[in-house]
Amino acid sequence: MDKKLQGQIAIITGASSGIGAGVAKSLSAAGATVVINYPVAAAKDAAEAVLAEIKTAGGAGNTSMCDVSKEDQVQKMFADTVQQYGTVDILINNAGLQKDSPFESMSLEQWNFVLGVNLTGQFLCAREAIREFLRRGVDPKRSRAAGKIIHMSSVHEVIPWAGHANYAASKGGILMLMKTLAQEFAWKKIRINSICPGAIQTPINRSAWDTPEALKSLLTLIPYQRIGIPEDIGNAAVWLCSDDSDYVNGTSLFVDGGMTLYPGFTENG
Numbered sequence: 001m002d003k004k005l006q007g008q009i010a011i012i013t014g015a016s017s018g019i020g021a022g023v024a025k026s027l028s029a030a031g032a033t034v035v036i037n038y039p040v041a042a043a044k045d046a047a048e049a050v051l052a053e054i055k056t057a058g059g060a061g062n063t064s065m066c067d068v069s070k071e072d073q074v075q076k077m078f079a080d081t082v083q084q085y086g087t088v089d090i091l092i093n094n095a096g097l098q099k100d101s102p103f104e105s106m107s108l109e110q111w112n113f114v115l116g117v118n119l120t121g122q123f124l125c126a127r128e129a130i131r132e133f134l135r136r137g138v139d140p141k142r143s144r145a146a147g148k149i150i151h152m153s154s155v156h157e158v159i160p161w162a163g164h165a166n167y168a169a170s171k172g173g174i175l176m177l178m179k180t181l182a183q184e185f186a187w188k189k190i191r192i193n194s195i196c197p198g199a200i201q202t203p204i205n206r207s208a209w210d211t212p213e214a215l216k217s218l219l220t221l222i223p224y225q226r227i228g229i230p231e232d233i234g235n236a237a238v239w240l241c242s243d244d245s246d247y248v249n250g251t252s253l254f255v256d257g258g259m260t261l262y263p264g265f266t267e268n269g
């Protein structure tokens with residue numbers, strides 16, 4: 001088997017469930033050593049289960065508890081990883097959550113919690129990753145790039161989403177964070193891109209797929225007529241981290257079954 005990420009070290013935030021867990025498994029299958037980040041003690045068992053599955057499949061890595069919205073915890077996670085493995089090659093800036101509310105009743109706490117994890121968390125992790133990439137520079141035995149960051153964004157970096165102003169604002173922020181960092185660090189051979197998932201079957205959107213009625217309604221938004229699975233995102237992440245995409249920088253890759261194709265216009269307008 002052709003292992004595109006052999007010997008590379010990847011930190012995947014929010015990897016105890018959902019898209020993060022799927023990406024960790026895909027990167028591991030591609031040869032990367034994976035750091036399975038999880039946010040709080042309550043998620044430890046889930047993170048260990050992801051790691052156990054990875055090890056059973058022949059992969060390697062460890063788990064790391066860290067709330068990505070906390071500077072000291074993020075710095076410790078990166079320092080521990082560098083101490084254990086020597087460096088970091090890949091950051092999957094994935095940790096994210098929703099606290100949905102009609103806007104007029106959205107609390108400051110709901111706003112700050114979502115922005116803190118989804119946007120500030122991506123800032124803090126990206127900064128530590130870039131510091132390490134700059135320190136090491138390009139090592140051609142590892143990759144053509146000095147490092148790769150994938151920001152996990154969403155179709156909602158372009159699709160407005162009523163009742164989710166905090167979440168949509170965080171994803172819109174990720175778009176310009178990603179592009180600005182890509183512009184700032186391309187010169188240093190650091191590649192920075194986003195993946196924008198559509199509806200992927202995970203706990204974050206359970207209510208959108210766990211009854212036949214909900215799924216039928218969701219599919220009206222997806223021209224390709226199926227809900228996504230974490231492996232769809234994992235496959236994209238492997239490509240975007242590998243040298244196969246070496247000339248791709250500062251791009252949002254939509255993996256959404258056509259959700260951003262304005263399906264309402266298929267027979268209208």
Ligand code: BGC
Pocket residue numbers: 098153154155156197198199200204205208
């Ligand atoms: C959200 C999901 C939603 C999907 C498509 C994602 O970013 O987290 O809850 O199903 O976008 O709307």
